[in-house]
Amino acid sequence: METGMETRKEFFQDVWPDVFASRQKRKILRWPVVGVKDYTIRSGEEKKKVQCLVVGKEQVLGIIPFEESGIKPGESAAVNRARMMKYLGQEVAFIVIGLDTENDRFIASRKAALEVLSAQAWPNLKEGMVVTVTARKVYENAVVVEFDGIEAHLPVYEISHGWVDEIYEIIQPGDVFDVKIIELDSENKKVTVSLKALIPNPWPGAAKRYEKNGVYRGTVTGVTRYGVFVALEPGVNALCSHLKSNFRVDKGDVVAIAVRRVELKEDGGRVSGSLVRVLRKNRAAS
Template sequence: MTEAAPDPLERLRERLAAFPDGEVRTGTVAGFGERGDVLVQLDGDDPQAPTGTIPRHLLSWAAFEDPGEVVSIGQRITAEVSGVVERTGEVVLSARACEDEALYRYLRRTRRGDVVTGTVAAVHNFGVFVRLDGEPSHPAYPGTGFIRVPDLTWSRIDHPEDAVRPGQRVTGEVVVIDTYQGEVVVSLKALQEDPWDRLTAGTGDVVAGPVTKVVPFGVFVRVGEAAEGLVHASDLDGQVVSEGQELAVRIVEIDRMLRRIRLAPAD
């Protein structure tokens, strides 16, 4: 009787159980792939063929032209499991995650929800790097802490520099520990009071506030301390307004779930 072919799904489940994401494994460099990947014979895994792969971009924090500059065949290596390829059962590894031992230890002992303080090291349009107090120096980035733009403030901003500047001291809450990128993702907003919780005005109320932004489809007006609403261009009836101008508006609609306020000029 012919034995039934192994169930690919069951095989994948076994591989996922044997190599959970984030687990640190050791092995031996067995060769190099066509795209510059490094093939690894993992300790305790199938000895017939290499079943671990380190993609080129996960090999090292250092710049290199050829992976042979970083590792050699027969070299022992330590890497973190990043996933398992569904089709082949191949284990995807990150040697970069474990390359800087001090950084890896720091990331592993940091916990989501921790409150951390640091100094803004660099501000970019995609986010802010922070040198966290007590962190080891990062091998590639200006700081181990990173703040995504939506996590900077509840207020509307055009650029992260509208919220923070290099050298500024900041305190935030850890929301993600990312060994893949080697960074601690921090939210300043998590420790700030939500301005919508302080919004006392309701539908039909007339309030006055500064114009915070002029866009082709209308203008945004601050309502209360920090919440903002939109006056659509069609409701302005040709009225010209500029940023900073005080404008009296009537609240037409408040959608707390979508965090949107629709305004109209006061009668």
């Protein structure tokens, strides 16, 4: 009769055939990163401690040494570790390059997987293509996304037709979504993509929906030194002057604004206005 322990052992070993196939046939696997840890790895006759990404599935673990992670090295071990930490919880592609049967784990290379994927993808890339990407790194003015082993640049102004105050409120590392390739430099291996290119542009009809001297309801999406951004609808933001009183306006407040000007442009448009009053305060900001 099979014991419960034997049943669990067999269940947890279901992924090992894929691991062996990756080792023998360079099959690309995709597992989530579950940790960042220093491991002692044998290199020839020597053993050395190296920083590693840890991938896991069904209680089977694999380690990806930093030099095989495909992550750009920094000026120190601390910087390298910080860059690796950004991959926690994200799914990554890798190829198994070694088995550590003594410790019941395997050694893998993300760099090798990215090289295979990108070599297959580059010849087929074209401007205008829609691809599914994974957000890897989120900065103040851009997002680095990845697809088929290729890193691409998603500028903040290509995320939405409207004002984006904090990219993190829209995109976070590990998010998966579709984008359109808008610039392609095959020689220098550079790709620029756009999210807003796949979103209907609300501006052509904005001049009809928001007329000069009209008062409209909106939500504050950003407060800057030079004005307040108010979303009248998704993708349509008005830049308003601050209230003349000392009453503070916070992100998330519902306000009434008076439209002073609506200007349409080839790449969108602009609404200028002034705050009339606060209709409802955002309690979370209080």
